[in-house]
Each structure stands twice: as structure tokens, then as C-alpha cells.
Amino acid sequence: QLQLVESGGGLVQPGGSLRLSCAASGFTMNYYTIAWFRQAPGKEREGVSSILDSGGTTYYADSVKGRFTISRDNAKNTVYLEMNSLKAEDTAVYYCAAKRGRPPRALQTWGYNDWGQGTQVTVSS
Secondary structure, three states, rough: OEEEEEOOOOEEEEOOOOEEEEEEEOOOOOEEEEEEEEEOOOOOOEEEEEOOOOOEEEEOOOOOOEEEEEEEEEEOOOOEEEEOOOOOHHHHEEEEEEEEOOOOOOHHHHHOOOOOOEEEEEEEE
């Protein structure tokens, strides 16, 4: 059974950094596009970043460009989201999602079939 487990969330001060991990089991990540989404209280879930099955192409929301970096380690069946220069508005539950092959739109929730349970990121002083 396909499973995604996020980890690495926590409380960090503005300007700080966190690295989130999305570990997959039950399938081989090589053939999947993996994306990170986030959802703040009272807001819709939004796409943050994605990395295609080939691993060579990445996408970022404008709000995180230059601050977040997505990467994958297929040997470990894990995708990472390195988050730097964090801001209060980055506070949300972060989810990873998987789609075999490539979704029609890299950062749209409806393109992904499988989701993790989420990890909380709180940016506050």
C-alpha cells in the first residue's frame, strides 16, 4: 500500500530554516512526481513546490521562490523541502503528495492521488 510520511516540522523563529522530509513506502518514487502543499488555518490548500518523476524539473510557488528548495533522493525513496528565510506567513500544515508520471498542473491539488498526513510548521518569535 502506498504511503507518504512527512517529518521535520516544528517551531522556528522568523528568518530561520527547516528541512521537511517526505518518506515513501509501498512504491518506488522514481516514477512519481512529488509535490509539497500547505494549508494555513482558514485558507485553501496551496501548492508550494514539486519535482517531476525525472527529478530534473522543479516548480515553485512565487511566494517561496529563492527561499525553498525541493530535492529527491530516489535511493532513500525520500523527497526533501529545504526552507530558508522563513516568514510568519509560511506557517501552515505541510503535506506531500504523489502522482505517478506527471500531473497536468504541477502545483494543483487535483492532480495528485496520494497524500501524507501533514507536518506542522510554525514560524513565530
